[in-house]
Amino acid sequence: MQDAALRLHxxxxxxxxxxxxxxxxxxxxxxxxxxxxxxxxxxxxxxxRMIMGILxxxxxxxxxxxxxxxRTRREKVGYLPEERGLYRRMKVLEHLVFLxxxxxxxxxxxSRKATDWLERLGLGDRAQKRVEDLSKGMQQKVQFIGxxxxxxxxxxxxxxxxxxxxxxxxxxxxxxxxxxRKGTTILFSTHLxxxxxxxxxxxxxxxxxxxxxxxxxxxxxxxxxDGIVAIDFEGPDAWIGGPEVLRSEVAGAGVRIQLQAGAxxxxxxxxxxxxxxxxxxxxxxxxxLHEIFVRHAGxxxxxxxxxxxxxxxxxxxxxxxxxxx
Amino acid sequence: MSSVVGAVIAREYLQRxxxxxxxVGTIGLPLLMLALFVVSALMAGSGGSAxxxxxxxDRTGVLESGVAARLAAAGFEVExxxxxxxxxxxxxxxxxxxxxxxxxFLESGTLEVGSARLRGVSVxxxxxxxxxxxxxxxxxxxxxxxxxxxGPALAALLSGGELHLETVGAGxxxxxxxxxxxxxxxxxxxxxxxxxxxxVYGTMVLRAVLEEKTGRIAEIILSSMRPGQLMLGKIVGVGxxxxxxxxxxxxxxxxxxxxxxxxxxxFFPEGGLGFDLRAHLPGAGVFAFFGLCFLVGYFLYAxxxxxxxxxxxTEEEAQQLQFPVVMLVVVPIVFLAPVLDNPxxxxxxxxxxxxxxxxILMFARVAAGAxxxxxxxxSVVLMLATLMGTAWVAGRIYRTGILMQxxxxxxxxxxxxxxxx
Numbered sequence: 041m042q043d044a045a046l047r048l049h050x051x052x053x054x055x056x057x058x059x060x061x062x063x064x065x066x067x068x069x070x071x072x073x074x075x076x077x078x079x080x081x082x083x084x085x086x087x088x089r090m091i092m093g094i095l096x097x098x099x100x101x102x103x104x105x106x107x108x109x110x111r112t113r114r115e116k117v118g119y120l121p122e123e124r125g126l127y128r129r130m131k132v133l134e135h136l137v138f139l140x141x142x143x144x145x146x147x148x149x150x151s152r153k154a155t156d157w158l159e160r161l162g163l164g165d166r167a168q169k170r171v172e173d174l175s176k177g178m179q180q181k182v183q184f185i186g187x188x189x190x191x192x193x194x195x196x197x198x199x200x201x202x203x204x205x206x207x208x209x210x211x212x213x214x215x216x217x218x219x220x221r222k223g224t225t226i227l228f229s230t231h232l233x234x235x236x237x238x239x240x241x242x243x244x245x246x247x248x249x250x251x252x253x254x255x256x257x258x259x260x261x262x263x264x265x266d267g268i269v270a271i272d273f274e275g276p277d278a279w280i281g282g283p284e285v286l287r288s289e290v291a292g293a294g295v296r297i298q299l300q301a302g303a304x305x306x307x308x309x310x311x312x313x314x315x316x317x318x319x320x321x322x323x324x325x326x327x328x329l330h331e332i333f334v335r336h337a338g339x340x341x342x343x344x345x346x347x348x349x350x351x352x353x354x355x356x357x358x359x360x361x362x363x364x365x
Numbered sequence: 366m367s368s369v370v371g372a373v374i375a376r377e378y379l380q381r382x383x384x385x386x387x388x389v390g391t392i393g394l395p396l397l398m399l400a401l402f403v404v405s406a407l408m409a410g411s412g413g414s415a416x417x418x419x420x421x422x423d424r425t426g427v428l429e430s431g432v433a434a435r436l437a438a439a440g441f442e443v444e445x446x447x448x449x450x451x452x453x454x455x456x457x458x459x460x461x462x463x464x465x466x467x468x469x470f471l472e473s474g475t476l477e478v479g480s481a482r483l484r485g486v487s488v489x490x491x492x493x494x495x496x497x498x499x500x501x502x503x504x505x506x507x508x509x510x511x512x513x514x515x516g517p518a519l520a521a522l523l524s525g526g527e528l529h530l531e532t533v534g535a536g537x538x539x540x541x542x543x544x545x546x547x548x549x550x551x552x553x554x555x556x557x558x559x560x561x562x563x564x565v566y567g568t569m570v571l572r573a574v575l576e577e578k579t580g581r582i583a584e585i586i587l588s589s590m591r592p593g594q595l596m597l598g599k600i601v602g603v604g605x606x607x608x609x610x611x612x613x614x615x616x617x618x619x620x621x622x623x624x625x626x627x628x629x630x631x632f633f634p635e636g637g638l639g640f641d642l643r644a645h646l647p648g649a650g651v652f653a654f655f656g657l658c659f660l661v662g663y664f665l666y667a668x669x670x671x672x673x674x675x676x677x678x679t680e681e682e683a684q685q686l687q688f689p690v691v692m693l694v695v696v697p698i699v700f701l702a703p704v705l706d707n708p709x710x711x712x713x714x715x716x717x718x719x720x721x722x723x724x725i726l727m728f729a730r731v732a733a734g735a736x737x738x739x740x741x742x743x744s745v746v747l748m749l750a751t752l753m754g755t756a757w758v759a760g761r762i763y764r765t766g767i768l769m770q771x772x773x774x775x776x777x778x779x780x781x782x783x784x785x786x
Contacts, residue, residue, distance in 0.1 A: 093588065121588075124581060
């Protein structure tokens with residue numbers, strides 16, 4: 041795809057003898073919400089730090105908007121690091137203006153935008169207060185504002201929802217979706233699969249420094265589908281069976297059908313309708329992202345291969361992303 | 366790019382200049398010193414007027430005018446009382462009711478051995494006693510000398526004599542007739558001031574870096590500029606605060622010297638400080654070298670302090686790790702007195718050419734007039750060369766360290782940071 045906001049070409053990073061990121065290719069299409077998923081210590085933060093130019097890759101190349109990142113990064117990218125922090129003794133508005141200025145926004149414009157944002161997030165009366173006098177939740181809001189003050193074209197958010205109270209999770213999600221509607225590309229990392237499942241259009245799963253899977257979320261789910269169709273119906277049931285069906289199991293008013301590998305469920309539906317059954321529910325069950333992830337990364341992170349569910353939850357790796365060896 | 370560094374510098378500067386500590390240090394401290402100065406001058410000069418009043422009863426008949434003049438010069442209000450008069454009889458009651466501070470009796474023994482009697486309700490301060498005693502003994506000596514044949518010729522001896530200083534050496538004739546002590550004082554005071562500001566602002570850089578690191582703010586800033594730019598911005602910002610403070614102090618000193626001291630002179634006994642301060646100020650060259658030493662020395666130490674700050678994760682760690690750098694500032698102060706005592710020796714020269722000691726020791730020698738221009742120039746060149754080295758090393762340590770959390774690096778790790786950056 042020509043129109044990628046961000047591309048990584050075989051990016052590798054070592055810390056001493058520890059390989060944090062191994063030959064990672066990544067392509068984030070413009071305007072998409074992209075999830076970088078993986079357990080703690082899998083290399084997400086290191087990858088993001090390389091995207092942000094805080095770390096240099098040992099080999100490989102980062103490309104932003106088809107260009108050398110050094111030139112475009114400052115103005116076009118907004119960054120919310122995993123470890124968040126502000127100068128505690130600075131006044132809120134002054135701090136935001138500073139964050140704007142280091143992103144290339146001139147002082148007056150930064151001040152105007154920051155004031156608007158503060159008003160919008162209900163912090164209008166705190167503009168002249170010191171950061172340390174604000175509650176933690178308010179500080180988090182100030183941090184979001186600082187991330188988007190220069191209207192970036194790409195938002196890079198490292199574990200954006202961790203450590204946020206539920207209200208601020210909603211606030212941040214709203215900001216993210218608003219920017220998404222404006223056409224901003226959003227890349228975020230998370231180890232919370234349900235969050236990714238809800239927000240992302242595309243995901244990349246990494247585990248132990250390597251890419252495991254990537255692509256559009258729907259496509260991944262379809263490819264990973266187990267071929268189970270749940271059907272609730274009234275009327276005749278003679279249509280159950282046929283070349284697609286491996287086995288079936290009637291339960292109450294419904295039936296669970298295990299399809300043959302790779303079979304299309306569509307003819308089954310057609311036969312059911314033709315046979316005069318009233319279909320109340322026809323659902324091709326898709327695996328949860330969590331299950332897909334475990335299926336593919338499980339063996340790498342130490343779980344027994346092939347197992348599913350809670351038993352195969354990805355083990356937490358020993359290395360914390362913030363603590364580089 | 367430069368506007369980004371500018372934002373860092375401006376933030377660092379404004380945040381620090383607006384703090385109460387800075388205001389107190391810059392304006393309050395000199396004001397406090399001025400207040401102490403004025404108060405001590407007032408106390409020394411005026412005291413209570415009754416306490417300073419002294420009745421003089423001269424039974425020798427020859428000492429009265431001399432002693433009265435000397436006592437007046439020492440700040441006493443002298444009232445001569447005729448021996449055996451009614452006034453003398455009233456002295457006791459005046460002493461008791463407090464309208465008179467003391468009564469000085471000059472008797473036969475005064476001219477012989479300089480003994481005199483001072484009557485009063487309380488014992489006067491040591492300084493006053495010494496002043497009175499000297500007035501009496503000097504006058505007695507003078508009177509007896511004048512009575513002798515060679516007396517007048519000996520008057521100069523009595524006044525303390527004079528030491529003419531001459532130094533021999535190539536290119537230093539111009540300083541030959543200067544008073545060496547004031548140059549020495551300038552060297553000592555200037556070097557000490559340098560020591561204080563270099564240490565204060567060096568450690569301020571360390572704390573600024575540490576704040577950024579422990580406050581987890583470095584990462585956001587580093588996503589929009591290179592670590593070297595952030596480090597430079599921090600160092601320049603804090604340095605500008607230091608310069609502001611120095612400038613304020615110098616301005617204050619100039620005002621004090623120009624108007625303050627002359628205005629206060631009437632309060633001093635003996636018509637002032639005994640000499641004209643302004644005549645003893647070092648020349649413009651010394652001031653310029655002071656500024657240069659501050660700037661180069663500051664960048665030299667600040668880069669090291671920044672590297673130390675980037676290596677640490679806690680205040681306690683920083684306290685320990687800054688020790689070697691602090692020693693680089695403290696050691697020259699230890700050598701300051703010996704170097705100023707023997708400023709032209711080869712070891713003094715060697716110590717002052719060592720780049721980390723130069724800001725303090727070379728300045729002291731230049732101010733004392735003991736270092737030729739080429740030595741000063743050489744020390745600046747050496748300092749700048751060292752600065753390039755330390756800045757490079759510190760920049761690499763900073764770059765890696767600023768993002769590290771947790772344990773501090775071991776020496777081999779540190780070496781890796783420097784080598785591979």
